[in-house]
Amino acid sequence: MKSFHGLVSLLLSASLALSGLVPRDASIPILNHDSKSAVPNRYLVAFKSSLSEDVVNTTEAEIIGTIKKRNIGKRSTDSRPLSLEPFSFRIDDESRGIIIDADDATIQALSKSDKIASIEADTRGSFDAKVTQSNAPGNLVRFSNNLIEGVSNYDYDESGGEGITVYVLDGGIRLTHQEFGGSATFGARFSKSTSEEDEDGHGTHVAGIIGGKKFGVAKKVKLVAVKLDVEASQMIQALDFVLEDVKKKGIQGKAVISMSMHVDGSEIVDKKFKYLVDSGVVVVVSAGNGNEDAGQFSPGRHPSIITVAAMNHRDDFHWVNSNYGPSITIYAPGVGIESSYLGSDTATRYLDGTSQATPHVAGLAAYIMALEGITQPADVMSRLISLAEETGARVQWTAPNTTSLIATNGLAGRLDPAIANKVKKFPWISLQQTSQSWNCGGWDYRDETCGTQIYCDSFDSRPQSRKAGFFKSTQECLDAHEPAPILPWTEKPTTVRPETCVKGVSSRECPDVCGTQGFYSEGLCGTKFFCEGFDWKPKPHWAQGYKNAAACFDAHESAPTQPEPQLQKSVDERLQEHCGRFENVQEKEACRFAATRCTARVARDATIEEFLNCVDRAQVCADFQFAKQHGQCFDKAKTCKEENKLPLGELTKLAECAKDGISS
Structure with missing residues (x-):
């Protein structure tokens, strides 16, 4: 605390005098101001017991008004904001007092008022009757401790x-x-x-x-x-x-x-x-x-x-x-x-x-x-x-x-100012860590239902939607969180969903795979397909969480290094070879027509081998004019190929197996 020696400024003396606090010739001492336990800039002020209640009330109101004006934006010497709310109290039957936060100049001026009996610096002591509850719940521990990590005691007065x-x-x-x-x-x-x-x-x-x-x-x-x-x-x-x-x-x-x-x-x-x-x-x-x-x-x-x-x-x-x-x-x-x-x-x-x-x-x-x-x-x-x-x-x-x-x-x-002023950040929550992700945006957007990326994106992309938190922009939200952890690279699962499975049914026999029932999650489709979707035009409804494909890839580990692949022929070259083996022009056309059907039938990330196998199946079943029989043949042809290990282009055996038992 600064020294109390020196004259009170004319401005303060005048302002206090104008408010009815008439200065006396000498100031009274500020007791305890040199104490090691003194609370910086906080004082216990006692009014003279000879004053009437009306005079004390008036004087108290004037002090409160002065404090409310002077303390705006000011801090104590230990960086605590000076309170704008003095605390009035009765000392005994004959005298009253007031607790105030005040800067040095203000308290010096007050010490010269002829209505003040004494002024003491507030001091910190210790409870003589303090009780400690060991292994207390954390919420109670917080009541008597600013930092609770590793602390389990709740301290309180025995009263x-x-x-x-x-x-x-x-x-x-x-x-x-x-x-x-x-x-x-x-x-x-x-x-x-x-x-x-x-x-x-x-x-x-x-x-x-x-x-x-x-x-x-x-x-x-x-x-x-x-x-x-x-x-x-x-x-x-x-x-x-x-x-x-x-x-x-x-x-x-x-x-x-x-x-x-x-x-x-x-x-x-x-x-x-x-x-x-x-x-x-x-x-x-x-x-x-x-x-x-x-x-x-x-x-x-x-x-x-x-x-x-x-x-x-x-x-x-x-x-x-x-x-x-x-x-x-x-x-x-x-x-x-x-x-x-x-x-x-x-x-x-x-x-x-x-x-x-x-x-x-x-x-x-x-x-x-x-x-x-x-x-x-x-x-x-x-x-x-x-x-x-x-x-x-x-x-x-x-x-x-x-x-x-x-x-x-x-x-x-008192919490260390270095700790008190340190801004903590929210943990990053990935989409995989969310609970009730199905409810993201249903009532509002928030970390625990949407994951941090989608939640923060909503401040820019959906400004009118209800959100938890009070961020003004996506960037402000992202800055308030810990950096996103690098996500692992996921390969597309090899799970196969039989074509006999009814649409809308999910079971052990009919597992969801990439694209079924509109599901295109990273877990079903793999990281590569999932991230690429963020650059599709128009952007798919399921592509949420990243601004573009590059941002999605940056959030993941790099794809595992693959052996240098041998130069493969394009789909068109392989299809031309596949259909070119037929000498009959009609058979060649039938092969190409089957290829057009398979373009719509297979997934967009299917291999060339999967595509050409589809062409074989579509070609041997082309004789069936009705959709039901054609579908039965097409599904059966897949089973025939797998069970008999039929190579590409082996249509005779495939037709015999696939058409067997299907009436035309």
Whole structure:
């Protein structure tokens, strides 16, 4: 921290004086500013106890206004963005204070105000009652650690949310589950179901994340099950119950609502939830799992509500299905979260979603309220935000105009800026690695269904289509991923599909091969044929994933080196020789006519030998005028050639075998 010696600039003195902060002749000392544990540019400011409440309120408002203007775009000496949200608090019955982030010049000016009793630099200490949960789930580990690779401990204060009640507005809680140990009770039912029990496991899973013995963030909270369906009318009834229950129990300032659901935008719902907040109840809700702007849903769109988006605690990436936008307050783990579940008192399950992210923050809110004695919902929200800001850790690849703050319990410390500022990349997913590739583009384009190449291509080729992620172009998407691995070269399989197989049937006896039923995948056709298809005009519908043939070939290993082939005659030369052996002109013409039929019959990548064998079969079956008999003869001729090993041009024996038993 820079030295505090020197005069305060006239500009700052004047601006503070104009705002009512009259300077005195000498500044008061800034306590702890030389401490090794001082938090850079963060201060605890105490107002004089002799001031009236009105004067303190006015002075506090003036300081907040000044801080909001001066801190824009500024950073602390350890590169943390200076907070624009001071935190007001009461020191005791006679005095109040405020926590602010401020640059040196601003804090020096404030130290000369005649309304300030003392200023201390914020300091970091250690919890005397810290508890460590060993072998904790990774999502909990992330709450007290910025980097979780090789770490399995969840550190937290032993207070663990004690004295705070969390109302779980969901589908009910399995109260007898071993995770709760009597801490969960039934509150009320508003759902259409006549049962008070959890019937789908969702509420039990959520409750376990809030306050379960193993899976819970705040292990000493009280949980109250409020069972409802996802309907606005039931939400309103549930809120009335919560408010009355809070008053009856006298727990104003000690109650939290956790609700992993939302409805379409509703002013009435928004106002009702705000009324609960104004009444001292902290409200934490889910952003939603639709990969869309959360601002269109209630109650999460209201600024008084803590709205939670989901991220992956393993890499701090935005979860691809999470809603986003300016309404988001904070992120929390929501991918692969294990917690208590339905079925038995020991059952667990892994689930994904903002439904899982939300109870993390509800539990954290209860934890902070118990630990720091915070009672006002707005102060709880501010504290969650300031704790997240302090770590320097941020969600990566989130949406525009969306926060990237990650919920934490304050024990994670400060992330090394070199690590915090390093952009991680998405892994490359090949088409062969995708799951549900049949659904690529059905609902949207994304890595796991389309593979990275097709997914990224869609940002340029299909600009209007729905997509996961927030890239502006194909190149931006590709740059966000690890380089594509070089794919192996695949030769065309030698599998043969009998011509007797009915179209549309796939079985062991009738395997799919290149071209059958319109299938032209790399696995069926081999790399050479597959890549060449990207240059065909018009481009085939199955040619997806590369801009052209060259790009496809570049993505693969080189073709295996083949021995130098002997010079082969062209198809026309071989066909001329093949048909030229007939002395009779009519037979020569019949041979050439059979060749025209085979041009359409054989695959475009067939060998010359396969083509000429087709000519022999078509020629011996030419006597049959009806398609049915001709087809029977043609198929039988193939079998005759293979079983009798008949050479090219041996038509007499081939005709006898192929025509036998077929009536003309």
